[in-house]
Each structure stands twice: as C-alpha cells, then as structure tokens.
Amino acid sequence: MRVGVVILPQQRWAEAAATWRRAEELGFDHAWTYDHLSWRSLRDEPWFATVPTLVAAATVTSTIGLGTWVASPNYRHPVPFAKELMSLDDISGGRFVLGVGSGGAGFDATVLGHEALSPRDRARRFEDFVTLLDLLLRQPATTWRGHHYAAHEARMVPGGPSSPRLPFAVAANGPRGMALAARLGDGWVTTGPPREKGDDGPDALEHWWRGVGQMCARFDRARDAAGRRRGEPRRYLSVDVGRYALASLDVFLDTYERAHALGFTDVVTHWPRPDGVYAGEESVLEAVADRLPGLR
Secondary structure (H helix, E strand, C coil): CEEEEECCCCCCHHHHHHHHHHHHHCCCCEEEECCCCCCHHHCCCCCCCHHHHHHHHHHHCCCCEEEECCECHHHCCHHHHHHHHHHHHHHCCCCEEEEECCCCCCHHHCCCCCCCCCHHHHHHHHHHHHHHHHHHHHCCEEEEECCCCEEEEEECCCCCCCCCCCCEEEECCCHHHHHHHHHHCCEEEECCCCCCCCCCCHHHHHHHHHHHHHHHHHHHHHHHHCCCCCCCCEEEEECCCCCCHHHCHHHHHHHHHHHHHCCCCEEEEECCECCCCCECCHHHHHHHHHHHHHHC
16 A cells, blocks of 8 residues: 655745655655645645646656645636646656545635535536546547536647546545546545544544445445446545544554555555644654555
C-alpha cells in the first residue's frame, strides 16, 4: 500500500521548495496540495495557488507522484483547466495525478459572487466537469455540451506524456459520485463519513472506521455496475478525518493496518503544521518514512 502526504500551500516558495524535496527524499509515494482559494480555519492565513505550486514542485523533484487533493469545479472551467493539466503532465514527466471532487460548500463555493448550488446541482456539475475533462485530455480537439459546461473545438495539442490521459482520482462519498469514479476514475478517493467537531473518543473513531468499511462496500457495488475488474480503480483514503494519523508512529501504523484490511491501495496524511489543524512533529513523519520500505 502506497503512502502520500498533503503539503498545504502556505509557505512562500523559497521555504516550500525544501518541503517538497524532503517529501521525495523521505520516500513518500506521492505528494499533494489542496485546491482551494482559502480553506476553513486557515481562511485568513497565507495561501498560494494550486497549479503554480505543483509546477514548481515538479521542477524541484524527479520521482515522487504529484497531485491535487482535490481539484474543485467551484471556480474552474474544464477547458482552460485541461490546458493547465496537460502542461503539468508534461512538466512533471507524467508524474501528475488529478485528484478531483465536486467542490465544497465553503468559502470557495460563493467567492465568484454566485449562489451556492444545491447538492443535486453540485453532483450534476461534477459529472459534467469530469466528463469534459476526460474528453479534453484524451483527444486533440473536443466539442461537447453538458448542463454546466461546454467546449467548442477546444484544442489540446500536443497532449501530455501520460496515455491515454493523465490519471484521475475521483473523490466521492455519495452514490452518484461513486458511479462516476467507477466509470471514469483511475482511482477513488474518500474521506470516510464526517465526524462531529469535538467528537474524539474511541467510540467515535470505531464508528468512523465502520463508516469507511460501509463506503467500501458501496463502492464495490458501483465498480461492479460499471463493469470494472476487481482491484480497479485504486482506492485512496484520506486518513486524517478519523484522527490525525501522525499523532504518533503507533497511531499511524494502526491507521495503515486498518486501511489495508479494508482494501485501500493508498493512504494520504498531512505534513505536520506547527499549530492548529494537523499540528504535529516532523519527527513522527520521519519515523513513518523510516518504516515505509517494510510496509510496502
């Protein structure tokens, strides 16, 4: 099972470059950054743009996978975004994975001045977003129209090095999203069920893991309905919802084993921050990295 780490885009690049290099040196399989304009409790803290950050990360690394955790349609159109993704695929030498979701209901949902969509409309927009991105990145010219997006003779030349297109890791917890992930995804991403704020007891943790297991069973059914083979697509678990996996080495190892038992192929944690959300010690991250060769 592969292990990845999310690096929040909060540092100026003069400092952040060393963090991305360090993720590769430590042996993590993939490194990601959030695709938000601002995020939750960090809304008024430094926050840099996603695509330039990943382009820069691609130029200071050579082997680690890179990706968006996860790209949002809240403020993106598939046509210009596909051109950026094609370029990222090229600059990274085929190391880029598009993590993509339906777009949250937080600050980013209304930052352009429009009303937040209903859950039903968000799901329909998500289907349009992924469907059109899939078409754009597979062929040199695309004309298509959906409910929320359209393209007219959109050119994607010369295309990226990944064939037939760069991988999609589709984030989905609900049935429509899971069906989309099973149909077009090279990976399925889940955060498991949400946890109530302040609900940190052992019973709540067990409840979260049971919910993750139930989601796996639902995705099995979506995979079968889509005619995909067992083992397809890859399964990514964002493990820091149940509890912060880097609270200690023992916590991480327990988290890893639970995810492995449920059939996940990849787990993703967050680079420790000095305080607040994902607060932790880099020494724990290093201890996890030391164990990676034996875990694979």
